[in-house]
Amino acid sequence: EEEKERKITQQQLKKEERKKRYKKYFLFFCSIFLFGTFVFFVILDIIIGLNNKQTTEQEHKQNNNMIIVEFPLRGEWVAFRTPGDKIPTHGTDSLGQRYAYDFIKTEANSKYRFKFYKSSVAKYLLLGVSINDCYGYKEPIYSPVNGEVVVVKDGVREPKYLHPIFDLLKVIFRTILANIQWKFFNSIPLHKITGNYVIIKFGEYYAFFAHISPGTIPVKEGQKIKVGDIIGKVGHSGNSTAPHLHFQVMDS
Numbered sequence: 001e002e003e004k005e006r007k008i009t010q011q012q013l014k015k016e017e018r019k020k021r022y023k024k025y026f027l028f029f030c031s032i033f034l035f036g037t038f039v040f041f042v043i044l045d046i047i048i049g050l051n052n053k054q055t056t057e058q059e060h061k062q063n064n065n066m067i068i069v070e071f072p073l074r075g076e077w078v079a080f081r082t083p084g085d086k087i088p089t090h091g092t093d094s095l096g097q098r099y100a101y102d103f104i105k106t107e108a109n110s111k112y113r114f115k116f117y118k119s120s121v122a123k124y125l126l127l128g129v130s131i132n133d134c135y136g137y138k139e140p141i142y143s144p145v146n147g148e149v150v151v152v153k154d155g156v157r158e159p160k161y162l163h164p165i166f167d168l169l170k171v172i173f174r175t176i177l178a179n180i181q182w183k184f185f186n187s188i189p190l191h192k193i194t195g196n197y198v199i200i201k202f203g204e205y206y207a208f209f210a211h212i213s214p215g216t217i218p219v220k221e222g223q224k225i226k227v228g229d230i231i232g233k234v235g236h237s238g239n240s241t242a243p244h245l246h247f248q249v250m251d252s
Contacts, residue, residue: 030125033165067205067249070144070227073234077103077136080114080244095188096208100248105136105234116242117162128163131236137243138213138233147202149223149231156196157214158237167241174239194246195238198231210246211238 081090081102090097107115115121116136117129131137159167178188191197194210198217213235219225236243 027126030165069207069249070142072142072144072209072247073103073139073245074142075105075139076108077245078106078114080104095190095193096248096250096252100246102244102246104242104244105139107135114242116244124162125164128161128166131158131160131162131243134162134236134243136234138216138235140230141209141212141232141234141245143200143207143225143227143229143231145200145202145207146226147200147207147224149198149219149221149225150201150206151197151199152217152219152221153191153194153197154212154217155214156191156237158195158235158240162236162242164241171239171241191238193239195240196232196235200225200231204251206250206252208246208248208250211235211240211244213237213243 079101081100083099083101088098088100090100104114104116106113107118112121116134117124118133118135119129123129174192178193181188196212196214196217197208197210198212198219199209200207209231211234212232214237216233216235217231219229219231225231234243234245
Protein backbone atom coordinates (compact mmCIF):
# COMPACT_ATOMS: atom_id res chain seq x y z
CA GLU A 1 0.00 0.00 0.00
CA GLU A 2 2.81 2.37 0.85
CA GLU A 3 4.41 1.62 -2.51
CA LYS A 4 1.10 2.33 -4.27
CA GLU A 5 0.74 5.62 -2.45
CA ARG A 6 4.32 6.50 -3.37
CA LYS A 7 3.62 5.76 -7.05
CA ILE A 8 0.42 7.82 -6.97
CA THR A 9 2.29 10.71 -5.36
CA GLN A 10 5.03 10.51 -7.98
CA GLN A 11 2.44 10.47 -10.77
CA GLN A 12 0.73 13.52 -9.31
CA LEU A 13 4.05 15.33 -9.05
CA LYS A 14 4.83 14.48 -12.67
CA LYS A 15 1.41 15.77 -13.76
CA GLU A 16 1.94 19.03 -11.89
CA GLU A 17 5.39 19.45 -13.39
CA ARG A 18 3.95 18.75 -16.84
CA LYS A 19 1.22 21.34 -16.30
CA LYS A 20 3.75 23.93 -15.19
CA ARG A 21 5.91 23.16 -18.23
CA TYR A 22 2.94 23.49 -20.62
CA LYS A 23 1.91 26.73 -18.95
CA LYS A 24 5.41 28.15 -19.49
CA TYR A 25 5.33 27.09 -23.14
CA PHE A 26 1.88 28.65 -23.58
CA LEU A 27 2.96 31.96 -22.04
CA PHE A 28 6.13 31.95 -24.14
CA PHE A 29 4.28 31.41 -27.43
CA CYS A 30 1.62 33.98 -26.47
CA SER A 31 4.36 36.53 -25.79
CA ILE A 32 6.06 35.75 -29.12
CA PHE A 33 2.74 36.08 -30.96
CA LEU A 34 1.83 39.38 -29.30
CA PHE A 35 5.30 40.78 -29.97
CA GLY A 36 5.11 39.66 -33.61
CA THR A 37 1.67 41.24 -33.98
CA PHE A 38 2.97 44.48 -32.48
CA VAL A 39 5.92 44.53 -34.91
CA PHE A 40 3.53 43.80 -37.79
CA PHE A 41 1.35 46.79 -36.94
CA VAL A 42 4.37 49.07 -36.53
CA ILE A 43 5.67 48.07 -39.97
CA LEU A 44 2.18 48.37 -41.48
CA ASP A 45 1.79 51.82 -39.96
CA ILE A 46 5.14 52.90 -41.42
CA ILE A 47 4.23 51.57 -44.89
CA ILE A 48 0.83 53.26 -44.84
CA GLY A 49 2.42 56.46 -43.61
CA LEU A 50 4.90 56.42 -46.51
CA ASN A 51 2.11 55.83 -49.01
CA ASN A 52 -0.06 58.65 -47.69
CA LYS A 53 0.68 62.31 -48.05
CA GLN A 54 1.78 63.66 -44.67
CA THR A 55 0.62 67.05 -43.46
CA THR A 56 3.36 69.67 -43.59
CA GLU A 57 3.65 72.80 -41.50
CA GLN A 58 2.56 74.83 -44.53
CA GLU A 59 -0.58 72.69 -44.91
CA HIS A 60 -1.44 73.31 -41.26
CA LYS A 61 -1.19 77.06 -41.81
CA GLN A 62 -3.35 76.87 -44.93
CA ASN A 63 -5.99 74.70 -43.21
CA ASN A 64 -6.06 76.45 -39.87
CA ASN A 65 -9.86 76.91 -39.92
CA MET A 66 -10.78 75.54 -36.52
CA ILE A 67 -14.13 73.82 -36.03
CA ILE A 68 -15.14 74.08 -32.38
CA VAL A 69 -17.52 71.43 -31.01
CA GLU A 70 -18.47 70.20 -27.56
CA PHE A 71 -16.89 67.04 -26.11
CA PRO A 72 -19.16 64.05 -26.95
CA LEU A 73 -18.52 62.18 -23.67
CA ARG A 74 -18.61 62.90 -19.94
CA GLY A 75 -15.88 62.36 -17.37
CA GLU A 76 -12.22 61.60 -18.03
CA TRP A 77 -11.27 59.77 -21.22
CA VAL A 78 -7.97 59.07 -22.95
CA ALA A 79 -7.52 60.19 -26.56
CA PHE A 80 -5.26 57.37 -27.70
CA ARG A 81 -5.44 58.49 -31.34
CA THR A 82 -5.40 62.22 -31.96
CA PRO A 83 -4.08 64.77 -34.50
CA GLY A 84 -1.85 65.97 -31.67
CA ASP A 85 0.23 62.79 -32.12
CA LYS A 86 0.28 62.33 -35.88
CA ILE A 87 -1.64 63.08 -39.06
CA PRO A 88 -3.33 61.06 -40.50
CA THR A 89 -4.27 59.80 -37.05
CA HIS A 90 -5.23 56.31 -38.29
CA GLY A 91 -2.47 56.08 -40.89
CA THR A 92 -4.76 56.86 -43.83
CA ASP A 93 -6.90 59.63 -45.31
CA SER A 94 -9.59 57.16 -46.43
CA LEU A 95 -13.10 57.39 -44.98
CA GLY A 96 -12.39 60.93 -43.76
CA GLN A 97 -10.11 59.69 -40.96
CA ARG A 98 -7.33 62.24 -41.43
CA TYR A 99 -8.13 64.13 -38.21
CA ALA A 100 -10.14 61.42 -36.41
CA TYR A 101 -10.06 60.81 -32.65
CA ASP A 102 -10.37 57.60 -30.64
CA PHE A 103 -11.53 57.99 -27.03
CA ILE A 104 -11.19 55.20 -24.47
CA LYS A 105 -11.81 55.13 -20.71
CA THR A 106 -8.98 53.59 -18.70
CA GLU A 107 -8.26 52.66 -15.10
CA ALA A 108 -7.30 55.65 -12.97
CA ASN A 109 -3.76 55.68 -11.53
CA SER A 110 -2.84 52.45 -13.29
CA LYS A 111 0.81 51.79 -14.14
CA TYR A 112 -0.44 50.44 -17.48
CA ARG A 113 -1.22 53.23 -19.92
CA PHE A 114 -4.26 51.74 -21.67
CA LYS A 115 -5.71 49.34 -19.07
CA PHE A 116 -9.36 49.59 -20.08
CA TYR A 117 -10.64 46.60 -18.06
CA LYS A 118 -11.19 45.96 -14.35
CA SER A 119 -9.63 42.46 -14.26
CA SER A 120 -5.91 41.73 -13.95
CA VAL A 121 -3.56 42.09 -16.90
CA ALA A 122 -2.72 38.37 -16.67
CA LYS A 123 -6.38 37.39 -17.02
CA TYR A 124 -6.85 39.69 -20.03
CA LEU A 125 -3.75 38.32 -21.81
CA LEU A 126 -4.43 34.65 -21.05
CA LEU A 127 -8.21 34.23 -20.78
CA GLY A 128 -9.69 37.51 -21.94
CA VAL A 129 -12.34 39.63 -20.22
CA SER A 130 -16.08 40.19 -20.47
CA ILE A 131 -17.17 43.32 -22.29
CA ASN A 132 -19.13 44.27 -19.16
CA ASP A 133 -15.79 44.31 -17.30
CA CYS A 134 -14.56 47.24 -19.44
CA TYR A 135 -14.48 50.87 -18.36
CA GLY A 136 -16.61 53.17 -20.48
CA TYR A 137 -18.73 50.43 -22.01
CA LYS A 138 -22.28 51.63 -22.72
CA GLU A 139 -21.62 55.12 -21.37
CA PRO A 140 -23.74 57.73 -23.19
CA ILE A 141 -22.51 59.56 -26.27
CA TYR A 142 -23.74 63.16 -26.49
CA SER A 143 -24.19 65.24 -29.59
CA PRO A 144 -21.41 67.88 -29.65
CA VAL A 145 -23.31 70.00 -32.22
CA ASN A 146 -26.69 71.34 -33.20
CA GLY A 147 -27.76 69.76 -36.46
CA GLU A 148 -29.66 67.01 -38.24
CA VAL A 149 -29.13 63.24 -38.15
CA VAL A 150 -28.50 62.19 -41.77
CA VAL A 151 -27.32 58.58 -41.42
CA VAL A 152 -27.96 55.90 -38.78
CA LYS A 153 -26.58 52.36 -38.94
CA ASP A 154 -27.60 49.93 -36.19
CA GLY A 155 -27.84 46.17 -35.81
CA VAL A 156 -24.13 45.30 -36.10
CA ARG A 157 -23.38 42.85 -33.31
CA GLU A 158 -20.45 43.24 -30.94
CA PRO A 159 -18.37 40.51 -29.23
CA LYS A 160 -19.31 39.85 -25.62
CA TYR A 161 -15.80 38.76 -24.75
CA LEU A 162 -12.45 40.44 -25.45
CA HIS A 163 -9.09 38.78 -25.96
CA PRO A 164 -6.02 40.61 -27.37
CA ILE A 165 -5.05 37.85 -29.82
CA PHE A 166 -8.53 37.23 -31.25
CA ASP A 167 -9.31 40.96 -31.42
CA LEU A 168 -6.06 41.75 -33.24
CA LEU A 169 -6.63 38.89 -35.70
CA LYS A 170 -10.15 40.20 -36.33
CA VAL A 171 -8.83 43.71 -37.04
CA ILE A 172 -6.09 42.37 -39.35
CA PHE A 173 -8.53 40.17 -41.29
CA ARG A 174 -11.17 42.87 -41.74
CA THR A 175 -8.58 45.49 -42.71
CA ILE A 176 -7.06 43.23 -45.35
CA LEU A 177 -10.51 42.28 -46.66
CA ALA A 178 -11.59 45.94 -46.83
CA ASN A 179 -8.40 46.90 -48.71
CA ILE A 180 -8.95 44.08 -51.21
CA GLN A 181 -12.58 45.10 -51.78
CA TRP A 182 -11.59 48.73 -52.23
CA LYS A 183 -8.75 47.89 -54.62
CA PHE A 184 -10.68 45.49 -56.86
CA PHE A 185 -14.32 46.52 -56.42
CA ASN A 186 -13.97 50.19 -55.37
CA SER A 187 -16.30 49.67 -52.40
CA ILE A 188 -15.93 49.09 -48.66
CA PRO A 189 -18.47 47.38 -46.36
CA LEU A 190 -18.43 50.39 -44.04
CA HIS A 191 -20.28 48.75 -41.14
CA LYS A 192 -17.65 45.96 -41.00
CA ILE A 193 -15.05 48.60 -40.17
CA THR A 194 -17.03 51.22 -38.26
CA GLY A 195 -19.67 49.02 -36.64
CA ASN A 196 -22.85 50.89 -35.71
CA TYR A 197 -22.57 54.60 -36.48
CA VAL A 198 -24.36 57.94 -36.60
CA ILE A 199 -23.65 60.93 -38.86
CA ILE A 200 -24.90 64.41 -37.95
CA LYS A 201 -24.86 67.32 -40.42
CA PHE A 202 -24.13 70.72 -38.88
CA GLY A 203 -23.62 73.71 -41.15
CA GLU A 204 -21.21 72.68 -43.91
CA TYR A 205 -19.74 69.79 -41.92
CA TYR A 206 -20.57 66.29 -40.71
CA ALA A 207 -19.87 64.70 -37.31
CA PHE A 208 -19.26 60.95 -37.42
CA PHE A 209 -19.53 58.56 -34.42
CA ALA A 210 -18.50 54.88 -34.77
CA HIS A 211 -18.36 51.56 -32.88
CA ILE A 212 -21.64 52.33 -31.06
CA SER A 213 -23.17 49.50 -29.02
CA PRO A 214 -26.06 47.81 -30.90
CA GLY A 215 -29.59 48.71 -29.90
CA THR A 216 -28.55 51.89 -28.07
CA ILE A 217 -29.11 54.48 -30.82
CA PRO A 218 -32.28 56.46 -29.97
CA VAL A 219 -32.13 58.91 -32.90
CA LYS A 220 -33.48 58.53 -36.44
CA GLU A 221 -32.48 59.87 -39.84
CA GLY A 222 -33.95 63.32 -40.46
CA GLN A 223 -34.25 64.08 -36.74
CA LYS A 224 -33.19 67.53 -35.58
CA ILE A 225 -30.73 67.37 -32.73
CA LYS A 226 -29.10 69.78 -30.31
CA VAL A 227 -25.96 69.83 -28.19
CA GLY A 228 -26.23 67.39 -25.28
CA ASP A 229 -28.78 65.03 -26.83
CA ILE A 230 -27.88 61.36 -26.39
CA ILE A 231 -27.20 59.69 -29.76
CA GLY A 232 -26.04 56.26 -28.56
CA LYS A 233 -23.74 54.44 -26.15
CA VAL A 234 -20.06 53.54 -26.33
CA GLY A 235 -19.57 50.06 -27.78
CA HIS A 236 -17.26 47.53 -29.37
CA SER A 237 -18.88 46.91 -32.77
CA GLY A 238 -16.91 46.82 -36.01
CA ASN A 239 -13.11 46.94 -36.23
CA SER A 240 -12.45 47.45 -32.54
CA THR A 241 -10.04 46.00 -29.98
CA ALA A 242 -11.73 47.66 -26.96
CA PRO A 243 -14.94 49.58 -26.21
CA HIS A 244 -14.26 53.13 -27.40
CA LEU A 245 -15.66 56.03 -29.40
CA HIS A 246 -14.28 56.89 -32.83
CA PHE A 247 -15.14 60.52 -33.60
CA GLN A 248 -14.34 62.66 -36.61
CA VAL A 249 -15.55 65.78 -38.38
CA MET A 250 -15.79 65.66 -42.19
CA ASP A 251 -16.54 68.16 -44.97
CA SER A 252 -18.56 65.69 -47.05
